[in-house]
Amino acid sequence: MKAWLTFSPKIVSNSIISNLIKNYDIDFNILRADITPEGGKMLIEISGTQQKQAAEFMEKEGIHLNPINKVVKKDEEKCIDCGACISLCPVKAINTTEDWTVEVDDLKCVGCNFCTKSCPTRAIWVTE
Numbered sequence: 001m002k003a004w005l006t007f008s009p010k011i012v013s014n015s016i017i018s019n020l021i022k023n024y025d026i027d028f029n030i031l032r033a034d035i036t037p038e039g040g041k042m043l044i045e046i047s048g049t050q051q052k053q054a055a056e057f058m059e060k061e062g063i064h065l066n067p068i069n070k071v072v073k074k075d076e077e078k079c080i081d082c083g084a085c086i087s088l089c090p091v092k093a094i095n096t097t098e099d100w101t102v103e104v105d106d107l108k109c110v111g112c113n114f115c116t117k118s119c120p121t122r123a124i125w126v127t128e
């Protein structure tokens, strides 16, 4: 599961994430984070047998959890492998293969749409 977590100033200094990792059978990856003492947001990916319980724990502790259900798709016939979309992806979901073909990893995509706006042939799009 990928999700944006929002922390209010009231809970930002609590040890919620370390308790989460300690107490649940999950892999927890932080893909982006912008947190200050005034609160902030974190983009995370969690997997494992207890991810549902982990999500419930975070919500109980006051984190607003917004799951991401969007994925990126690419039309191989329209794509000219120009690479314009690659550097715009904040989570490195777009890469080149050894033969310089551009490929997308829909499991990493967070649906931000940065890549879709850069594509000269409209070969890449985000869907639910």
Ligand code: SF4
Residues within 6 Å of the ligand: 071, 072, 088, 089, 090, 091, 092, 093, 094, 104, 108, 109, 110, 111, 112, 113, 114, 115, 116, 126
């Ligand atoms: S939609 Fe955003 S996260 Fe997904 S591949 Fe495009 S730039 Fe990367």
Ligand code: SF4
Residues within 6 Å of the ligand: 074, 078, 079, 080, 081, 082, 083, 084, 085, 086, 102, 118, 119, 120, 121, 122, 123, 124
């Ligand atoms: S910007 Fe469009 S054409 Fe260029 S590599 Fe990305 S998907 Fe392919």
